[in-house]
Amino acid sequence: MAETNQPLPIIDIRDVSKSFTFGDQKIQALSGANLQICKGEFICLIGASGCGKSTLLRIMAGFEQPTSGEALMWGKPIDEPGPSRGMVFQDYALFPWLSVRNNIAFGPKSLGRSTAEVKDICDRFIEMVGLQKFADAYPHQLSGGMRQRVAIARVLANDAELVLMDEPFGALDAMTRERLQDELLDIWQRTKLTVVFVTHAIEEAIFLADRVVVMSPGPGRIESDNRLTLPRPRDVASPEFNEIRRELSAKLHSHHGKKAA
Amino acid sequence: MSDTTVLPTTSLRWFARLKSTALALVVPGALLLLWHVATTRNWTRLIPSPAETAEYMRDFAFGGIYDDAFSATLHIHLLASMGRVYGGFLLAALFALPIGMLIGRIPLARATLDPFFQLMRPIPVTAWLPLSMILFGLGAKSAFSLVFLGSFYPILLNTIFGVKNVDPKLFEAASMLGCRGNAQFFRVVLPAALPSIFTGLRLGLGLAWFVIVVGEMTGVPQGLGAVIMDGRTLSRTELVICGMIVIGVVGYISDRLVMMLGNYLLRWSPTHHG
Numbered sequence: 376m377a378e379t380n381q382p383l384p385i386i387d388i389r390d391v392s393k394s395f396t397f398g399d400q401k402i403q404a405l406s407g408a409n410l411q412i413c414k415g416e417f418i419c420l421i422g423a424s425g426c427g428k429s430t431l432l433r434i435m436a437g438f439e440q441p442t443s444g445e446a447l448m449w450g451k452p453i454d455e456p457g458p459s460r461g462m463v464f465q466d467y468a469l470f471p472w473l474s475v476r477n478n479i480a481f482g483p484k485s486l487g488r489s490t491a492e493v494k495d496i497c498d499r500f501i502e503m504v505g506l507q508k509f510a511d512a513y514p515h516q517l518s519g520g521m522r523q524r525v526a527i528a529r530v531l532a533n534d535a536e537l538v539l540m541d542e543p544f545g546a547l548d549a550m551t552r553e554r555l556q557d558e559l560l561d562i563w564q565r566t567k568l569t570v571v572f573v574t575h576a577i578e579e580a581i582f583l584a585d586r587v588v589v590m591s592p593g594p595g596r597i598e599s600d601n602r603l604t605l606p607r608p609r610d611v612a613s614p615e616f617n618e619i620r621r622e623l624s625a626k627l628h629s630h631h632g633k634k635a636a
Numbered sequence: 637m638s639d640t641t642v643l644p645t646t647s648l649r650w651f652a653r654l655k656s657t658a659l660a661l662v663v664p665g666a667l668l669l670l671w672h673v674a675t676t677r678n679w680t681r682l683i684p685s686p687a688e689t690a691e692y693m694r695d696f697a698f699g700g701i702y703d704d705a706f707s708a709t710l711h712i713h714l715l716a717s718m719g720r721v722y723g724g725f726l727l728a729a730l731f732a733l734p735i736g737m738l739i740g741r742i743p744l745a746r747a748t749l750d751p752f753f754q755l756m757r758p759i760p761v762t763a764w765l766p767l768s769m770i771l772f773g774l775g776a777k778s779a780f781s782l783v784f785l786g787s788f789y790p791i792l793l794n795t796i797f798g799v800k801n802v803d804p805k806l807f808e809a810a811s812m813l814g815c816r817g818n819a820q821f822f823r824v825v826l827p828a829a830l831p832s833i834f835t836g837l838r839l840g841l842g843l844a845w846f847v848i849v850v851g852e853m854t855g856v857p858q859g860l861g862a863v864i865m866d867g868r869t870l871s872r873t874e875l876v877i878c879g880m881i882v883i884g885v886v887g888y889i890s891d892r893l894v895m896m897l898g899n900y901l902l903r904w905s906p907t908h909h910g
């Protein structure tokens with residue numbers, strides 16, 4: 376088999392299904408999903424609302440356990456959340472009582488780093504996301520874009536190898552979103568992170584991803600896995616970009632037709 | 637935060653403060669005027685005029701005018717009442733905070749304790765008065781216990797509410813950052829519950845001042861409630877009014893101080909400013 380030649384994937388989702396019981400109903404959120412992610416890849420998950428994107432991400436984070444199948448990181452089952460897998464939530468989930476600096480320090484402190492180390496780490500990541508002036512501000516004093524920068528710095532400060540992002544820029548205006556996309560790519564390229572990024576927007580996925588994974592609902596499953604070879608930085612106005620957008624858009628909407636028929 | 641509007645802020649702030657103080661004085665000022673007019677025009681002879689009351693108050697505080705049993709005794713009564721108010725309040729907080737945290741976070745504690753407290757809560761403090769007089773006798777202990785009861789429930793209920801209603805996302809955020817299990821109690825639950833706990837403490841302290849008069853009607857020799865009771869039995873209305881004013885003013889100052897402390901401790905909270 377070809378498998379033996381391939382390097383061990385950082386994330387290996389094997390035949391994962393997940394169902395929730397909701398009252399007396401059983402909801403099949405995910406059915407037979409398979410996905411291998413290699414270190415350093417930037418993966419975007421797209422798909423209609425309710426197709427299980429968040430569920431898959433939460434399984435990778437360790438917040439949920441698969442009903443059947445296996446979710447592995449470096450070959451070991453993911454059975455609880457941990458600092459190697461950082462989550463960036465759409466609504467930030469910053470600790471409102473902590474300043475920017477202390478939000479970023481939360482993880483390193485939990486891992487028992489020394490005060491001097493914590494200070495170094497915070498300085499480095501506050502600078503990385505450009506919030507030096509706001510280091511002592513509280514989350515409610517920041518704009519949405521700044522809050523999301525703190526949330527990103529918070530997981531990076533904890534040495535996360537894998538960053539899971541659930542529609543992180545969904546609540547931001549277009550200009551802020553574009554800036555954060557650029558900054559995220561910049562950080563990703565400098566740090567060799569692995570990123571799994573959920574989004575509703577095809578453009579965002581094509582702009583960011585090495586691979587765009589299209590999911591479809593009822594029950595949630597992985598429809599197709601598309602490797603993008605467009606050189607970076609990508610130009611959203613280029614014909615190649617548009618060609619890919621058309622293709623993906625067709626894939627994304629194909630199951631609507633199937634379902635109606 | 638914005639650096640464009642730095643110049644005029646200090647003078648603007650002073651003006652705003654002046655305006656809010658002036659507005660706050662409108663209603664009390666009007667009432668004072670009404671009181672003055674009503675008593676000086678002899679619409680009523682049952683209560684003394686503001687000027688007379690002010691004179692009684694001076695005598696109550698410093699003596700030297702009437703030199704009766706109540707002259708220059710304000711500080712004695714005030715200290716006695718404050719001791720009961722803050723003592724009862726602190727004791728209530730000492731019990732209500734941990735019990736509230738247990739009920740809010742531990743299902744077993746909730747199942748065993750919550751129904752009991754729900755059952756006891758509707759009984760008003762005043763209804764406890766006779767029983768507490770039987771149990772603790774006529775005196776300071778009885779007053780103390782009523783203050784305790786009065787401030788216990790607001791602290792308890794707000795603590796339960798606060799520790800129970802922590803945004804579940806924050807637990808997920810903490811656990812993915814490496815803070816799990818019991819460590820979350822101090823690093824997530826407590827700070828997240830602080831605004832509610834603080835509201836509970838503030839209400840509790842307010843209620844402590846509220847019930848002190850009832851508590852001191854149990855026959856204690858000293859205290860502002862006792863002064864009011866004595867004023868009633870001796871038909872000295874001015875004494876009653878002086879006692880009321882002192883309770884009002886001291887209760888207000890005490891609340892403002894707690895409020896200032898809260899604004900400082902909860903400066904991170906966008907919804908907590910008063």
Ligand SMILES: Nc1ncnc2c1ncn2[C@@H]1O[C@H](COP(=O)(O)OP(=O)(O)OP(=O)(O)O)[C@@H](O)[C@H]1O
Nearest residue numbers: 395396397402404423424425426427428429430431
């Ligand atoms: N905790 C839960 N309890 C019950 N049902 C759930 C739970 N979490 C998710 N579901 C269900 O699982 C399905 C997939 O949900 P999921 O949140 O993964 O979708 P999604 O692709 O992220 O959607 P969206 O794009 O709207 O965020 C939905 O039908 C949802 O109702």
Ligand SMILES: [Mg+2]
Nearest residue numbers: 428429430541
């Ligand atoms: Mg989702």
